[in-house]
């Protein structure tokens with residue numbers, strides 16, 4: 192018999208600890224929470240519940256994976272997902288500029304988790320981390336659309352860093368490289384053309400000016416062009432790129448910022464973008480799951496998948512950026528006021544330009560950057576949604592989390608992390 196036990200008292204943090212127990216006393220699965228994170232403690236990794244694993248545990252543990260940026264928002268989910276769903280793993284290397292303390296808890300399982308503090312812009316550090324790895328999942332990147340970092344630094348990390356990863360694979364004989372690209376590689380373009388429920392083959396005029404999409408487009412191109420290069424030992428490198436739309440879920444910093452802003456304004460947010468503008472969103476757990484599947488299938492289906500791009504998608508509804516956020520912030524007590532934008536668009540354009548000007552004038556002293564600038568306004572105000580089944584056709588992807596589950600997890604996370612802010 193399986194029992195679920197929840198422990199909660201007033202002084203304990205939210206969410207409560209949930210335990211799944213078999214008829215004996217052994218705890219099979221434990222869900223814990225703390226103020227900083229809402230996390231599923233992967234007891235599967237500790238060998239307690241192998242039958243939960245979907246991937247078939249009869250194969251020997253022999254593979255070494257490297258996840259760059261493994262302590263970021265997406266990277267952490269990829270790391271946890273691999274430990275849960277990749278039974279062939281022997282060692283998981285987590286490479287990041289800033290290592291998270293949560294890595295410690297993962298070091299007790301049967302998979303060796305190796306934390307590597309390193310910088311992708313340093314070729315020798317990357318090569319040392321890649322040496323001996325079978326698969327590299329390269330998620331590390333500078334995600335800055337707010338002008339906090341210089342264009343040179345964004346280029347260095349996103350483009351030079353990716354080049355370093357490719358060269359390290361070639362030098363050390365690593366054959367499989369999965370790159371986290373972005374929808375931004377396609378658009379929205381600077382002309383504001385809508386991309387409505389498009390797929391990987393939909394024609395679109397991709398024109399970039401902003402350093403972030405420019406860097407992601409260049410890096411993706413490098414990764415795809417590297418497909419087929421001979422690595423040390425003579426075998427061909429197999430690469431592919433995943434293009435998430437706007438990712439949401441546990442750990443999403445911008446969602447947290449919107450929530451804080453709403454709390455500061457007495458629980459209200461004001462509509463800035465028309466509800467008719469659709470924005471593509473995808474749950475972080477499903478993006479992580481796609482990475483795990485691609486990494487697993489790349490060897491078997493190298494001819495089909497090598498050099499390919501895949502949008503990341505799931506069953507999240509098509510909505511405007513703000514209406515979509517309200518799916519989570521609404522249940523946390525916030526309200527989005529207005530069925531139409533509060534301010535006329537021309538005024539937003541003016542404010543965005545003013546923000547950009549102030550940022551430029553105060554450079555480099557400005558420590559925080561406003562969310563509204565000409566680029567973010569253009570992205571938020573242009574329809575960009577995907578509708579595709581390429582990942583399903585090529586490697587059998589189906590979202591691991593339903594929309595309801597993704598929504599519930601995200602709401603719980605917002606409540607957990609911000610409960611103390613009220």
Ligand SMILES: NC(=O)C1=CN([C@@H]2O[C@H](COP(=O)(O)OP(=O)(O)OC[C@H]3O[C@@H](n4cnc5c(N)ncnc54)[C@H](O)[C@@H]3O)[C@@H](O)[C@H]2O)C=CC1
Pocket residue numbers: 259260261262263264265266286287288289309310311312329330331332333334348352371372373374407434435436437438439
């Ligand atoms: N957040 C989003 O909505 C989307 C993100 N992406 C891509 O997904 C990837 C991950 O993004 P997020 O998790 O959102 O960002 P994040 O900022 O949370 O994670 C990036 C990680 O890379 C690490 N990193 C940065 N510079 C580094 C360096 N020089 N050397 C080593 N590590 C470094 C950071 O410390 C961080 O842990 C990025 O490549 C991003 O371009 C793509 C589409 C959407």
Ligand SMILES: CC(C)CCC[C@@H](C)[C@H]1CC[C@H]2[C@@H]3[C@H](O)CC4=CC(=O)CC[C@]4(C)[C@H]3CC[C@]12C
Pocket residue numbers: 334336372373374375436437438445463464512562563566567568570571
């Ligand atoms: C106050 C404004 C009118 C609204 C601001 C919202 C913006 C901050 C965000 C709207 C769209 C977001 C981007 C989009 O989801 C695509 C992205 C893909 C990435 O690879 C990185 C992040 C981002 C550029 C994301 C950033 C925030 C928005 C611009």
